[in-house]
Amino acid sequence: MDYRARYPAPLRYLSAGIDGLLAIGGLAIVVIVFVNAVLRGTAGFDLAWSLEVVGFLLLWLTFLGCAAACARGAHMRVTEIVAQLVPVKLQRPLAVAIDGIVVVLLCSMIIQGTNISLHTWAQLTTVLYWPVGLHYASMPAGMAATLLFHLFNFVIDLRDHKVAAKDAAGPDWEDFE
Amino acid sequence: MILLFVCALFLITVFLGVPLVWAILITAVVPIFVFDLGYPLQAVYLNFIGGVEPIHFIAIPLFIVAGEMMSRGGVGQRIIDFARAAFGFLPGGLGFVVVGASMLFGGISGSAIADSAAIGSVMIPNMAKQGYSRAFAGGLVAAAGTIGIIIPPSIPMLIYGFVGNVSVADLFIAGMVPGLIFGLFFMAVCYHIGKKTQCDPGGQAVSGRELWRAFIASAPALLMPVLILGGIFSGFMTPTEAAAFAVVYGFFVTVVLYRDFKLRDLPKLLIDSFVTSAIVMVVIGATSVLGWLITLEQMPQILVDFVQSVSSDQFTFLLLVNVVLLILGLVLDPVPAILLTAPLFIPTATSFGVDPVHLGVIMTCNVAVGLFTPPVGATLYVASRISGVGVITIARSMLPLYLVAICALMLVTYVPATSMTMVELFR
Numbered sequence: 001m002d003y004r005a006r007y008p009a010p011l012r013y014l015s016a017g018i019d020g021l022l023a024i025g026g027l028a029i030v031v032i033v034f035v036n037a038v039l040r041g042t043a044g045f046d047l048a049w050s051l052e053v054v055g056f057l058l059l060w061l062t063f064l065g066c067a068a069a070c071a072r073g074a075h076m077r078v079t080e081i082v083a084q085l086v087p088v089k090l091q092r093p094l095a096v097a098i099d100g101i102v103v104v105l106l107c108s109m110i111i112q113g114t115n116i117s118l119h120t121w122a123q124l125t126t127v128l129y130w131p132v133g134l135h136y137a138s139m140p141a142g143m144a145a146t147l148l149f150h151l152f153n154f155v156i157d158l159r160d161h162k163v164a165a166k167d168a169a170g171p172d173w174e175d176f177e
Numbered sequence: 178m179i180l181l182f183v184c185a186l187f188l189i190t191v192f193l194g195v196p197l198v199w200a201i202l203i204t205a206v207v208p209i210f211v212f213d214l215g216y217p218l219q220a221v222y223l224n225f226i227g228g229v230e231p232i233h234f235i236a237i238p239l240f241i242v243a244g245e246m247m248s249r250g251g252v253g254q255r256i257i258d259f260a261r262a263a264f265g266f267l268p269g270g271l272g273f274v275v276v277g278a279s280m281l282f283g284g285i286s287g288s289a290i291a292d293s294a295a296i297g298s299v300m301i302p303n304m305a306k307q308g309y310s311r312a313f314a315g316g317l318v319a320a321a322g323t324i325g326i327i328i329p330p331s332i333p334m335l336i337y338g339f340v341g342n343v344s345v346a347d348l349f350i351a352g353m354v355p356g357l358i359f360g361l362f363f364m365a366v367c368y369h370i371g372k373k374t375q376c377d378p379g380g381q382a383v384s385g386r387e388l389w390r391a392f393i394a395s396a397p398a399l400l401m402p403v404l405i406l407g408g409i410f411s412g413f414m415t416p417t418e419a420a421a422f423a424v425v426y427g428f429f430v431t432v433v434l435y436r437d438f439k440l441r442d443l444p445k446l447l448i449d450s451f452v453t454s455a456i457v458m459v460v461i462g463a464t465s466v467l468g469w470l471i472t473l474e475q476m477p478q479i480l481v482d483f484v485q486s487v488s489s490d491q492f493t494f495l496l497l498v499n500v501v502l503l504i505l506g507l508v509l510d511p512v513p514a515i516l517l518t519a520p521l522f523i524p525t526a527t528s529f530g531v532d533p534v535h536l537g538v539i540m541t542c543n544v545a546v547g548l549f550t551p552p553v554g555a556t557l558y559v560a561s562r563i564s565g566v567g568v569i570t571i572a573r574s575m576l577p578l579y580l581v582a583i584c585a586l587m588l589v590t591y592v593p594a595t596s597m598t599m600v601e602l603f604r
Contacts, residue, residue: 019448026447030424037418055232062229065455075196075456078508080552082194102199112222139226
């Protein structure tokens with residue numbers, strides 16, 4: 001399920017911003033790798049900085065893409081087994097428990113990822129002298145955005161479940177008035 | 178004990194519906210606390226980042242972009258026209274067209290889902306009009322589409338090569354004959370069905386001129402795998418550079434030559450492709466954490482000892498690989514199935530004298546079969562959506578296709594020459 005249309009405005013802007021970065025960064029990767037290959041094949045030299053920039057973009061686009069996938073509800077998962085074998089009454093508590101575990105995991109990734117980034121900030125890359133921690137900051141940044149989307153997805157699912165339960169319980173008294 | 182715990186925890190979390198990336202991370206992190214292994218969490222997450230960091234992984238999103246561009250750029254219809262001109266006169270001709278077009282398109286897109294969607298949307302209605310049952314037409318599209326991940330370039334093979342440190346060029350060349358075998362076996366079923374039901378008895382062959390015209394129309398697209406493989410095998414390009422070249426060439430073919438792809442659609446294509454790539458890449462990162470734990474705890478050695486205690490025979494090991502992957506393939510997509518099992522199977526296979534390239538082809542063929550088996554078969558769902566027939570009904574109509582697929586799989590597994598002859602020739 002794609003949740004993006006149901007997000008509040010600030011979150012929709014964040015999602016659109018991440019999409020924009022994916023498009024620009026993706027195009028940059030294609031151009032840099034292709035130009036570098038052409039230069040290596042025809043002129044016999046390559047761009048020394050290209051590997052570092054492409055590596056940097058790959059990391060950031062991967063973790064931002066992870067958040068974009070979360071907003072689209074697109075992460076790979078096996079839903080058929082639960083849908084067919086777990087009683088409907090148990091499915092909601094199970095989903096809540098899973099969401100809770102994922103939140104804990106994401107928080108741990110953000111905290112540990114930030115520590116990794118801070119510890120490696122003083123190290124510099126060999127060509128561009130960019131902080132290595134800037135590369136590693138991609139994980140906590142991407143996971144923070146993922147956590148944000150995940151929490152809102154959770155709230156939307158919860159609301160949908162309440163509405164479905166209300167509908168299943170029959171019409172309210174006000175409906176007859 | 179720890180190996181059993183890891184396997185059980187992974188299966189439980191996956192079956193409970195935890196997204197795969199988190200399920201794998203949970204499987205890697207929980208045993209550290211349960212068995213008090215003492216590894217710091219920072220090391221775990223450093224491995225996670227390290228898993229997606231290798232620069233050659235850039236080939237994965239680039240091949241996805243190239244495949245998407247070709248799929249959305251009107252290449253499918255031209256390839257179908259060519260396959261129809263080449264095979265349409267045979268009994269079961271439309272089935273031949275589906276299989277032939279899937280094999281050709283697979284060489285361009287490298288993705289089974291793109292393959293099934295592009296071919297199925299045109300061919301399922303045509304087959305139904307000809308008198309085939311919609312269920313069989315959908316089933317054939319679902320099965321034939323999976324040849325796309327066996328014939329090079331193949332994204333699962335690329336990932337296997339990177340994860341297992343196996344030559345991608347060797348894997349690509351090794352996949353050609355097995356892809357042909359699967360295709361020919363599926364064509365044999367089409368011939369049989371076409372003759373038996375008389376719904377598609379065949380007709381007159383098209384003239385040489387018409388065949389040539391159809392070939393010329395699809396030639397720019399068909400040239401792509403030739404250029405990619407040629408570039409890699411000649412040493413002119415690395416797989417990563419070949420992937421970037423594929424994107425630029427795909428852009429040229431679909432935007433400049435065919436004019437079926439509009440420039441304004443490019444940002445959406447890039448976003449979709451990089452989201453798909455990110456989904457795969459974070460699973461790769463999570464798997465590298467699991468792979469790290471598996472190596473530190475010497476689990477491949479435990480598996481080798483276990484298999485050797487049952488039998489020291491290479492064939493028994495390969496049978497085990499087939500059974501495990503066929504079962505995993507029922508519930509997992511190709512990429513995670515390969516990512517999860519490759520770190521365990523490659524060292525074990527080496528100890529049994531199985532070439533890692535041959536193992537890569539066997540694993541890819543196994544997961545390809547898993548793609549069209551319920552309950553979780555991606556191409557099956559694509560075919561179901563296009564044909565409007567339920568997944569189970571389609572699966573029932575596919576029994577002959579399952580049978581020949583298993584035969585083809587056995588042939589590829591137990592006759593290494595099917596994949597290794599070409600590799601030896603090119604080595």
